[in-house]
Amino acid sequence: MHAQDLALFHAGRLLDAYDKLGAHCVKLDGGSGVRFCTWAPRAQRASVVGDFNDWDGRRHPMQRLDDAGVWETTVTGIGPGSEYKFEIENADNGRLVIKTDPYARAFPARANQNAVVTAPSAYRWGDRDWLELRSRWGWRDAPISIYEVHLSSWRRPAQGVATYEWLAEQLTAYARDLRFTHVELLPIFEHPLDESLGYQVTGYYAPTSRFGPPDAFRAFVDACHRAGIGVILDWVPLHFPKDMWGLAEFDGAPLYERDDPAMAEHPQWHTLIFNYGQPEVRNFLLSNALFWLREFHIDGLRVDAVSSMLFLDDARSGSFRPNPLGGRENLPAVRFLRETNAHIARTMPDVFTIAEESTSWPRVSQPVPRGGLGFSMRWNMGWVHDTLQYCAVPCAERPGAHHHLTFERLYAKNEHFVLALSH
DSSP states (O other), X not given: OOHHHHHHHHTXXXXXXXXXXXXXXXXXXXXXXXXXXXXXXXXXXEEEEETTTTTOTTTSBOEEOSTTOEEEEEEEXXXXXXEEEEEEEETTTOOEEEEOOTTOSOOSSTTOOOEEOOOOOOOOOOOHHHHHHHHHSOTTTSOOOEEEEOHHHHOOOSSSOOOHHHHHHHHHHHHHHTTOSEEEESOOEEOSOGGGTTOSOSEEEEEXXXXXXXXXXXXXXHHHHHTTOEEEEEEOOSEEOOXXXXXXXXXXXXXXXXXXXXXXXXXTTOOEEBOTTSHHHHHHHHHHHHHHHHHSOOOEEXXXXXXXXXXXXXXXXXXXXXXXXXXXXXXXXXXXXXXHHHHHHHHOTTOEEEEOOOSOOTTTTSOGGGTSOOOSEEEOHHHHHHHHHHHTSOGGGGGGOTHHHHGGGGTTTSSOEEOOOOO
16 A cells, blocks of 8 residues: 555545455566455554465564554465455454454355455446436436335245345346335345344445355346336444454454443444544445445445434433533544535435434535535434324324324425335
């Protein structure tokens, strides 16, 4: 990684960090190899271990590139398909950890913790007409009707297992027949626990291997676009699971999570909350959003659990550490959301972001220069609550409950709302 890239990364502004960190095939004099790069500021030693060196941390040590903890090495004679991890020794406590790559592009299987080296994608997209239409006739210009789907449980073939190709054929026909304009996929990123529905992510840069390799997911998106259907991803930048081979205590101590034990874990989900005050962590997440939009032609991101990101006291029953101003707002998270939304709006105006936000935070879907969070749209959680409450009223009593249906009109114009009867 060059000095300029290092400076941008440590400032939280290396927008293509996914092309710099992780594992990348390179051409060398007389051969080829793979360049590995990771961020581990508290490490006194880091190595690449894999099926190419018997998982021996003595074989391929990494070089520290700067004082802020970026490590890099190149291994010759290996290429796509090699499985690997990082072995990291903490300088403060001597703890030795073996971690999967935060920027890994693929994993061999759902339960396999090893990252896989991938070649640059050679997929040839066929959705030019869709992208041109999207640029001229975007989300602001026409109604949107979204079908939310969890691919693992939606449909299964009579024989064999579901693949991205099979799901694309089934889902495009189904959504088109019902006149949906978009499908929204519950988190498609690699995750080990089926019961989490994808919300406990361990591979932020890897589409789940349950249905095929990354290029097969590109073909899935391509098929949706050629059928006239947009693709929205449910994105999870709030938290990650505590699996010790993943992001948790990545260099032997808290790194991607907050280093305050009282505030690091979400008390309801028992997951670790991202440390938005760390520029490199913000960079990891911002680069991740751009990765899916650029590399997979995704049309929109539905950002999960925004309320939990915004408030330090979320699910804490009054026990929390206030921000430096004495308030309950998570100021670094607010900054991260604004930076991410502003960059997407500026560079990809035909792409949209949707906030799952259930509090009274103002101007969620207003532009950042006007004091907003910069989202394109916001889930109308109040409408969902009131509508379902009305439906639960016995028919004979509904004349006295019509206020549940009309109250939403009092604030309907405050935001760009999505009416979501969802999970």
